Amino acid sequence: MPEGKIVKALAGFYYVLDGERFVQCRGRGLFRKNKITPLVGDEVVYQAENDKEGTIIEVLPRKNELVRPPISNVDQAILVFSAIEPAFSTLLLDRFLVLVEANGIEPVICISKTDLIESAELKENILSFASDYQEAGYRVFQTSAENMEGISSLGPLFEDKISVFAGQSGVGKSSLLNAIKPDLALKTDDISSHLGRGKHTTRHVELIAIDSGLIADTPGFSSLDFTGIEVQDLGHCFPEIRERAGDCKFRGCTHVSEPKCAVKEAVQKGEIKEYRYTHYLSFLEEIKDRKPRY
Known part of the structure; x- marks a missing residue:
């Protein structure tokens, strides 16, 4: 079965780039039943009906995906x-x-x-x-x-x-x-x-x-909320916090009020810019105040 990359999705059709050839494909009927939505950027296996049309048979594993833009x-x-x-x-x-x-x-x-x-x-x-x-x-x-x-x-x-x-x-x-x-x-x-x-x-x-x-x-990110990011994840999203977190006294340190925090120490020394740390604290509060989704 040939493979390719989806480079465009429009009106139920997926345009798969295979080498230098574009193949207009539909998704398998099973995709909807199994709640699989092919995305632009997906590597896929497809079955060709002819030189220009085909059906996507399988979506290969993704390394990441964004919701907005999809x-x-x-x-x-x-x-x-x-x-x-x-x-x-x-x-x-x-x-x-x-x-x-x-x-x-x-x-x-x-x-x-x-x-x-x-x-x-x-x-x-x-x-x-x-x-x-x-x-x-x-x-x-x-x-x-x-x-x-x-x-x-x-x-x-x-x-x-x-x-x-x-x-x-x-x-x-x-x-x-x-x-x-x-x-x-x-x-x-x-x-x-x-x-x-x-x-x-x-x-x-x-x-x-x-x-x-x-x-x-694409118009870029249309949503800028932190859905899916948890309190314990936020520090990993700041490289200068991420690289110092291992030196904090307490595992799972949130770098707010814990003693012997390597991150707060770096802020005091000017090694981490104060405005970056202030933004970290603001985002942390936003995540904590987020209403739970059921």
């Missing part, structure tokens, strides 16, 4: 945050980072619109934040789709990976993709499709080829 087997998330318009927000960035880390996806921080920085103070602030996140263990890129700053360094990130772009509306995700691969001609207000669609009329996901990689054509 996509699986994501390798990395490019988190695009503008230096200005809208203003750079460490609180929102940390929320995105936690969601990405919790799903076992490698985050990459991309600070966009650097060409709009006019004041020396803002430039210094952005450089400081970039340095903070690099020290915490993240890859950080400063870019401008306008003057092409940093664009060439983004290209190699996508090689042999499935990537998603995420960030606030208006941060320039489509402009960045156009700068990386101009022939995509993505609209900067609504992403258009290389497979014949116009503007987004639905919120379905599609994978676009960029060299040897695939990027999700």
